[in-house]
Amino acid sequence: MVRRLAFLAVAVFLVATFSFAADVEEAEGTVKAVTSTSVTVKDAEGVDWVFAATDDTVVMAKGASHKMKDLDDAGEAKTIDKFVMVDQKVTIKYEKKDDKAYAKEIRVH
Numbered sequence: 034m035v036r037r038l039a040f041l042a043v044a045v046f047l048v049a050t051f052s053f054a055a056d057v058e059e060a061e062g063t064v065k066a067v068t069s070t071s072v073t074v075k076d077a078e079g080v081d082w083v084f085a086a087t088d089d090t091v092v093m094a095k096g097a098s099h100k101m102k103d104l105d106d107a108g109e110a111k112t113i114d115k116f117v118m119v120d121q122k123v124t125i126k127y128e129k130k131d132d133k134a135y136a137k138e139i140r141v142h
Contacts, residue, residue, distance in 0.1 A: 057137060061124045069112035074123060084127055084136040086113040094141035
């Protein structure tokens with residue numbers, strides 16, 4: 034009985050994980066513009082993409098943890114424009130909702 038419950042728990046976890054992953058898409062390009070709430074990226078075909086950034090958006094960039102500490106020490110807001118700059122190459126994992134693309138993760142290269 035315990036085996037069946039463990040198997041069921043693992044199965045439910047895997048289904049939930051794959052369901053979430055199916056909704057997340059990925060885009061790559063060069064940052065064209067950035068504000069405290071959005072980032073605009075030009076892809077390889079020259080198409081501009083606008084991604085909304087929320088409090089849940091994760092930015093992965095070299096030196097980001099040090100920057101976070103510096104902003105905390107200074108009492109400043111930790112907004113996307115403090116970590117992502119124009120002309121940087123990025124990979125963005127995003128989710129579409131209400132005809133908008135919401136950045137879940139931004140990886141700066």
